Amino acid sequence: MELEDRIKILTDGAKYDVSCSSSGSNRPNTPTGLGTAALGGICHSFTADGRCISLLKMLLSNNCIYNCLYCVNRREQDIPRATLTPREMCELTIGFYKRNYIEGLFLSSAVEKTPNHSQQMLFETLYMLRTEYGFNGYIHVKAIPGADNELIRQTSLYADRMSVNIEAPSYESLRAIAPQKTREAILAPMKMLSGTTGTHLLPAPQASPILLPDGTRAEKFVSSHAADFAAFKPRLPTAITARPVIPMKEWKKSRLISIPAGQTTQMVIGATPDHDSSVLRLTQGLYNIYKLKRVYYSAYIPVGSDKLPHAPAPLLRENRLYQADWLLRFYGFTADELLDDGEDLATDTDPKTAWALGHMSFFPIEVNKASLEELLRVPGIGVKNALRILRARKTAKLTIDDLKKMRVVLKRARHFITADGKFDGYDGDNAVLRRMLALPSGKDIKAAQATIFDTQETALSVITGEL
Amino acid sequence: MLAYEIDNSKEGIYSAVYLSYKWKESPDIVVVKGDTFQTDFSTEVKKIETTESGSKRVENGIKERLRPDRLDELDFAHASGEEGKHTVIFKFLRLLFDKGAPAADMLHEPVVIAYNDIIFRVGHEVNRMTGFLRFKETAEGYYYAQIKPDHDVVKFLMPHFTDRYRNMQFAIHDIRRNIIGIYNTKTYKVISNPGKVEVVLSAEETEFADLWKQYYNNVSIMERKNKRLQKQFLPVRYCEMMEETYEIFDSENGSKN
Numbered sequence: 222m223e224l225e226d227r228i229k230i231l232t233d234g235a236k237y238d239v240s241c242s243s244s245g246s247n248r249p250n251t252p253t254g255l256g257t258a259a260l261g262g263i264c265h266s267f268t269a270d271g272r273c274i275s276l277l278k279m280l281l282s283n284n285c286i287y288n289c290l291y292c293v294n295r296r297e298q299d300i301p302r303a304t305l306t307p308r309e310m311c312e313l314t315i316g317f318y319k320r321n322y323i324e325g326l327f328l329s330s331a332v333e334k335t336p337n338h339s340q341q342m343l344f345e346t347l348y349m350l351r352t353e354y355g356f357n358g359y360i361h362v363k364a365i366p367g368a369d370n371e372l373i374r375q376t377s378l379y380a381d382r383m384s385v386n387i388e389a390p391s392y393e394s395l396r397a398i399a400p401q402k403t404r405e406a407i408l409a410p411m412k413m414l415s416g417t418t419g420t421h422l423l424p425a426p427q428a429s430p431i432l433l434p435d436g437t438r439a440e441k442f443v444s445s446h447a448a449d450f451a452a453f454k455p456r457l458p459t460a461i462t463a464r465p466v467i468p469m470k471e472w473k474k475s476r477l478i479s480i481p482a483g484q485t486t487q488m489v490i491g492a493t494p495d496h497d498s499s500v501l502r503l504t505q506g507l508y509n510i511y512k513l514k515r516v517y518y519s520a521y522i523p524v525g526s527d528k529l530p531h532a533p534a535p536l537l538r539e540n541r542l543y544q545a546d547w548l549l550r551f552y553g554f555t556a557d558e559l560l561d562d563g564e565d566l567a568t569d570t571d572p573k574t575a576w577a578l579g580h581m582s583f584f585p586i587e588v589n590k591a592s593l594e595e596l597l598r599v600p601g602i603g604v605k606n607a608l609r610i611l612r613a614r615k616t617a618k619l620t621i622d623d624l625k626k627m628r629v630v631l632k633r634a635r636h637f638i639t640a641d642g643k644f645d646g647y648d649g650d651n652a653v654l655r656r657m658l659a660l661p662s663g664k665d666i667k668a669a670q671a672t673i674f675d676t677q678e679t680a681l682s683v684i685t686g687e688l
Numbered sequence: 689m690l691a692y693e694i695d696n697s698k699e700g701i702y703s704a705v706y707l708s709y710k711w712k713e714s715p716d717i718v719v720v721k722g723d724t725f726q727t728d729f730s731t732e733v734k735k736i737e738t739t740e741s742g743s744k745r746v747e748n749g750i751k752e753r754l755r756p757d758r759l760d761e762l763d764f765a766h767a768s769g770e771e772g773k774h775t776v777i778f779k780f781l782r783l784l785f786d787k788g789a790p791a792a793d794m795l796h797e798p799v800v801i802a803y804n805d806i807i808f809r810v811g812h813e814v815n816r817m818t819g820f821l822r823f824k825e826t827a828e829g830y831y832y833a834q835i836k837p838d839h840d841v842v843k844f845l846m847p848h849f850t851d852r853y854r855n856m857q858f859a860i861h862d863i864r865r866n867i868i869g870i871y872n873t874k875t876y877k878v879i880s881n882p883g884k885v886e887v888v889l890s891a892e893e894t895e896f897a898d899l900w901k902q903y904y905n906n907v908s909i910m911e912r913k914n915k916r917l918q919k920q921f922l923p924v925r926y927c928e929m930m931e932e933t934y935e936i937f938d939s940e941n942g943s944k945n
Binding site for chain 1: 790793794795796798801815816818819820821822823824825831833848849851852853854855856892896898899900902903904906907908909910911912913914915916917918920921922930932933
């Protein structure tokens with residue numbers, strides 16, 4: 222199959238893995254290398270649906286032996302299948318990188334033949350990119366559930382970020398929608414990666430890529446999964462052409478830690494009957510216990526399976542979860558504060574406003590005296606504006622007018638603050654206030670299209686975290 | 689109304705600040721020869737001579753009052769392509785000298801807000817350019833990029849790209865101002881008015897551009913199409929320089945082409 226067609230198929234198959242960030246790593250260049258990673262990430266383009274393109278996001282293969290019901294690449298789906306070799310993926314990545322189309326690579330794969338086989342292919346691509354091509358741009362690579370932990374660990378040493386998708390908010394749901402992915406197969410690499418993030422010294426380039434924990438190199442790798450052993454053969458990197466391999470000394474100096482941008486994960490929203498409360502509690506646990514950098518939510522889009530809903534999950538629900546996620550990470554909220562067990566997030570208003578309306582005794586707060594934590598609780602005052610208020614009030618007592626000049630969005634905030642003692646909000650019935658602050662159109666809130674009502678503000682807050 | 693006319697340079701603005709204190713007066717606007725501005729029957733236009741001593745005194749005074757990161761911001765302000773920038777910078781500097789170092793934190797003052805706004809727009813463009821700028825491989829082996837920025841940003845882009853493409857020769861050409869930044873894998877230079885620049889593309893170049901377009905067209909989730917959101921992040925004027933979005937630019941400006 223032509224390269225162009227294979228790219229089309231393998232891009233199509235990868236786009237539902239919504240993570241697109243190239244941030245979190247400030248990997249430096251090397252004297253003979255190509256590329257750097259920018260700490261804040263860089264957006265190189267934007268898709269028709271408004272998402273940033275910063276990485277080349279592709280599958281190495283979409284030929285899957287698993288049958289996860291929400292996935293467009295599942296075994297029983299009748300779609301064209303394609304594969305790229307590690308060499309082809311490298312050439313594509315380097316060619317795009319030199320033209321400044323991308324920050325780096327987001328590499329995933331279907332489970333082709335066995336989990337170890339797919340993980341080995343991912344490993345070889347990264348190894349080739351880093352050592353043969355001297356590539357120092359951003360690499361986000363997936364861990365294949367079911368692959369050997371040691372092989373996953375070896376892969377992580379060449380990546381900036383690694384992720385394994387948790388797929389579902391509960392074990393029952395996982396069994397229902399992804400029967401071949403066991404909970405151990407997902408949690409084991411997550412646990413391992415949370416322990417190794419930021420700690421390991423990279424191995425120097427060497428003949429056999431498989432280094433055993435006791436420091437010796439293995440000809441044959443003894444797998445803990447007996448069934449995989451016969452199919453898995455450790456392979457040397459494919460023949461190296463005229464390009465020189467990076468000298469050992471340079472490699473040792475240049476990189477010291479593994480996956481500097483940490484670990485992330487993703488779950489599908491709306492394919493199962495789980496409530497937002499389960500999603501948020503799991504999210505909180507992943508941040509606190511496994512120290513994940515980010516949890517992503519992918520609203521379910523039907524791909525033809527009878528056993529799952531026929532309608533796509535509302536984009537608004539995904540947006541509200543992202544807003545709640547920002548509140549957990551940056552605004553000091555806990556999952557319990559936002560939702561009780563079995564509850565879903567309100568659709569008519571954002572979770573911060575919903576919390577504020579339910580805790581009016583906390584308000585109004587005085588902007589000239591409040592602490593940062595208190596300012597962050599005000600609907601409409603995001604992290605950026607809270608810090609600007611703290612800076613500006615050192616020089617003068619701020620009035621409502623001053624806040625307006627500073628472009629603090631007072632549409633919501635004014636009901637919850639005083640400025641130099643003055644209150645400019647609505648002082649009446651809570652239910653009336655809630656209606657005032659709700660989304661313009663009440664009809665069809667469950668519909669999938671974001672363009673039906675004015676959610677530009679919501680869509681923006683999902684990306685910037687300002688709410 | 690009082691207007692100062694300066695020559696279009698950093699030193700011109702600084703000399704204007706120096707003289708406005710010496711003459712104990714505050715102009716309403718600061719313009720450059722050729723600028724058009726609203727006049728009334730009482731408008732007086734004073735020509736400001738750029739002097740090294742005057743501008744040096746002001747520059748030292750600024751260094752005493754602004755932290756290093758704010759000094760970098762001042763460089764951004766000077767690089768702005770907006771016509772009113774001289775007045776904005778001038779008024780901010782007057783506030784800085786009147787009130788001292790705290791002036792930079794007076795985020796509620798209109799003068800400071802206007803100043804921070806022009807800085808933001810330049811900085812924002814630099815960030816966007818690091819992403820939107822596209823190189824093309826030439827037949828000679830170096831990489832060439834053409835940009836049409838609103839502000840004079842080539843000098844801010846060179847450090848980023850020379851670090852990233854350490855072993856690659858490249859050139860960034862601002863065709864609006866005719867300024868070109870060139871890197872030969874050892875050092876870089878920013879040259880104004882370089883004369884005719886002829887570029888011959890390599891044989892593989894269109895192949896890679898096509899593959900990239902193919903990738904771009906397949907990466908959108910069409911069920912979630914949101915042109916307004918896309919436009920918010922990717923203004924139409926930048927679409928011209930990117931292979932994959934050129935059609936957006938073309939369709940919006942088709943009647944003008």
